Amino acid sequence: MSEPALQSKDGVRDVGVQEAEAPRKEANIPPKEQCVEMYRWMVKIRAFDQRCVRLQRQGRIGTYAPLEGQEAAQVGSAFALAPRDMMFPTYRDHGAMAVHGVPLERILLYWNGRVEGTDYPQDVQVFPPAVPIGTQIPHAVGYAMARQYRGDTGIALGYFGDGATSEGDFHEGLNFAAVFRAPVVLFCQNNQYAISVPFSRQTATQTVAEKAAAYGIEGIRVDGNDLLAVYAATRHAVEKARRGEGPTLIEAYTYRFHSHTTADDHTRYRAAEEVELWKSRDPIRRFRAFLEARRWWDDQSERALADEVEERIEQAVQTMEQWEAVNPADMFNHCFADLPEALREQEEELSEVLRGGDRS
Ligand SMILES: Cc1ncc(C[n+]2csc(CCOP(=O)(O)OP(=O)(O)O)c2C)c(N)n1
Structure with missing residues (x-):
């Protein structure tokens, strides 16, 4: 097991990266109502997440990203x-999406294909969540530039993982954002793995944050x-972007x-x-x-919260299941006005399989 992944917080080199801390001063702690909210x-998104894993195991939704x-x-x-403000999520960010207003039913329908x-x-x-890694970064930057150009004060926030920092889209996006001072927050959830690739094999830097220096941000x-x-x-970054x-x-x-x-x-x-160590750092606890x-x-x-959440999730699941069964051939229907030949062939082949024809 790669040791830097566990130690990287302590092992940060001095590269001018600012380490953010929880507010110490009472005045900077959000009010009680917001903290509770x-x-x-x-709690709600964890319960939803755990339910989604069970739904997948029961064959009631497709592959799911916890x-x-x-x-x-x-x-x-x-x-x-x-x-x-506009959010550009990945396939793992449905917790953030729900907070920003996406109904749980829609998230379930998405994972139901x-x-x-x-x-x-x-x-x-x-x-919509980006599945191709990193593509949403230039989208978020371009979108933020458009809002800036129009003179409104909305900003964009783009989520991505540590794996996305190896994509050209990450570097191009950051460079554009920096040069044009785009009102955007680029938010990397470094969960230390890109599927099975550990952070130590992703980059030779100790942190993601220090890469900002190369772009002048x-x-x-x-x-x-x-x-x-x-x-x-994040508030600091959002307010800064909003101020131009x-x-x-x-x-x-x-x-x-x-x-x-x-x-x-x-x-x-x-x-x-390693997993147990991180579970002992459970953010909810x-x-x-x-x-x-x-x-x-x-x-x-x-x-009381557990009961409320259970009821809300159950309601969302029932709504999702009231929809007629998904038609896999739909995947051919929303990109092209005229389907290219190769895709038309694949569509025909799929239709054949769905009709119960030859699967060999
Ligand atoms: C352009 C592209 N290359 C490869 C993949 C296959 N793939 C799916 S998820 C993933 C790992 C991404 O890891 P990271 O960016 O750290 O995000 P995480 O899944 O950890 O949230 C890869 C390589 C993909 N979806 N898109």
Whole structure:
């Protein structure tokens, strides 16, 4: 097992990367109502995530990408956005998407393979999740530049993983953002693996944040399992972008508790001790301890929340299952007005299989 992944927080070289911290001053801690609301969201998306894994195992949705362990990174950053700000997520960011207004039903429909799963309410400022790694980075930058050009104060936030930093899109996106001072926040959830590839094989730098220096922008590294630290760092970057002071690269150092997707087996490439260590840094347990110390939360509130969340998720699942069964041939229907020959052949072949014809 690669040791730098576990040590990188302590092993950061002095490359001018700012290490963000949770606000120490009382005045900088969000009000009780917001803290409780952020906690409720973390609990809700974890329960939703666990339910999605079970739904996949039961064959009720398709392959699914779990986010458990990354709740603080997603909720803390999404809370820093205003409703008018546009979010560019990946396939693992449905926690952040839900916070920014995407209904759970739509997220389930997406994982059920339905195109309607990316059809969000008009006022919800979220792009469909990017599955090709890194493509959403130049999208977010270009979108932010367009808003700037139009003179409005909306900004963009693009999510990506540590693996995406090896893509050309990452470098091109950051360079453009920096040169044109685009009002964008580039938010990397460094969960230390790109499927089975550990961070130490992804890059020779110790951190993602230090890469910002090469583009002439600010880089911030934050404990991605610390909700308040993530919120504070992202708010700083969002407000800076809104003031016209350009982009920020944020690296939220975190860990995914489970496999890359339900089609992956993480025990093949991660030691059980490493996973256990990170589970002991559970972002939800950490924030609950903070709330309880202030007497803002107790067992009774936790039980009431669990019931409420269960009911809400059940309702979303039932809505998803009321839709007629997905038609796999839909995948040919939404990109081309006239299907190219090669795709037409594949469509015919698929139709044949669906009609129960020759599968050989
Ligand atoms: C352009 C491209 N290359 C390869 C893949 C296959 N792929 C899917 S997920 C993934 C790993 C991405 O890791 P990371 O960016 O760290 O995000 P994470 O899945 O850890 O959230 C890869 C290589 C892809 N989807 N797109």
